[in-house]
Amino acid sequence: MPPSSSRLPRPPETVEHCPVDTALAVIRGRWKGTILWLLSERPMRTSELRRRIPRISERMLIRHLQELVGDGVLDRHDAGTVPPHVTYSVSEYGRTLEPVVRALCSWGGDHLDRHTPAR
Template identity: 65%
Template sequence: MSVIAGRWKGTILWRLVDGQMRTGELRRSIPGITERMLIRHVQELVADGIIDRHDAKEVPPRVAYSISEYGWTLVPLVAQLCSWGEVHLARTAPTRST
């Protein structure tokens, strides 16, 4: 669990399920995450082998990220957590009195 612990790691991994993304694309697809936090979590996920960093070796630098083969083993678990969250978010949503 420590590999995906933190507020944003599961979200980052879930966003990459759709395919390779650049840092800016990831940031735009995750409302509320700061660039600093995104970079920190992405670096940790790369260091843990969950996502791969693809450097196009161009000027200006062009880097993209994708889920590693090892990271794909976590995707079903993250999907289950998302499903659980959707059910319980609906259950705990505040009700309006009219």
């Protein structure tokens, strides 16, 4: 059995606000994990994110970026120029999600390996 420090906290008898659901609500969305993963490398402009995620629609990309900024996970930097030059980066608060994103990435890779037929 793992040491007690690595165990999950014991859930209360009744759950009104589940911390797991709260965390997942912030990163829930078809492309939010991908956006966070890409921006963990370095800040990027909207157009670069769009190129790096070819299957995402412009509307969905903007929506996810706005939600992540609203939750304080991303910072939006507007150069105030015409044409607009907007760059997104992971905020200081968003950096606290990096271990979670790393763990999800690792688990996802293992899951892909497990479920991808050998070639």
